[in-house]
Amino acid sequence: MTNVSQTMETEEDLLTLLHIKFYHPQQHCKGFYGLLPLGTRSRHSADDPLRLGRDAQACTYSLADPKVSRKQLALNAYRTPKSPDMLFSIQNLSQRGQLSVNGSSLGYLERMDLPDKALIRFLEYEMLIVRESGEAKTSFEVDMEVLTVPPSRETCTCVPGRAPVMDTGMVDQNTAGLRELGPLETDETLIYY
Incomplete structure (x- = not known):
């Protein structure tokens, strides 16, 4: 029987990190990001989708903006047999609007793999997501910030x-x-x- 301590991640394991950077043209006068953990790293289980939207109950992270869909998008972690890296896909959960990833549009429930650096657009928001590889297989970290441009x-x-x-x-x-x-x-x- 395998010892539990041998299969669990240790604190020394380097976690994959998603840097998520937000921008909205009216962010200086609106409190859109008040519910986000800006400037701190959050750890997430790789088997749970990371959802972003207006509904704080249904989403991992919420934007305080009435124009944002209740569930706007989801990021899903996955691995492939050919790569040790944790990779991510993005899915549009909004029935009302399109989402674009590096200029490619996604309709409702459509999904695509995220490159290591991706520019996501929905409504007037721009999100830059940058992935840094890690060794851990069961969890990853998210670091959020707001950009001035x-x-x-x-x-x-x-x-x-x-x-x-x-x-x-x-x-x-x-x-x-x-x-x-x-x-x-x-x-x-x-x-x-």
């Missing part, structure tokens, strides 16, 4: 005097014409009068 702007390349170019590679129409001209070079041997 939208996470979609975190990965943009900014050139002074020009609109930001997002990591999608799309540019605004004012800068698109510059590429057609090619590089502008001067010949140092020319004499200017």
Whole structure:
């Protein structure tokens, strides 16, 4: 018979960590995040879905916003036979609205695997979820914070005097014409009068 202490996780086991960063354009004047454990790590069992929504009774974490669905989304931990890492999927639990993950839309009850870094959008919210791998197999940790700028702007390349170019590679129409001209070079041997 296996000794129970050999199968249980120890305090030394490194837990997988989900950094969840929130942004809403009106967050400075509304108390949307008052029910979230901001700035502290919370430990969760890997076999229970982590739900986010308006209903504090039905959800693990609640947003104090009447526009948010009672149950907005769920994060589910899972493992695969080919990888020792704890991975996560996201599911849209809202019948009223769509949710997008890195630009891909999810309808009601649709689910997709989360990459190590994912930008989640619903209503006017942006959530950046970053996964750090750990060794523990039965639980994970969540760390939440509020961002002062939208996470979609975190990965943009900014050139002074020009609109930001997002990591999608799309540019605004004012800068698109510059590429057609090619590089502008001067010949140092020319004499200017």
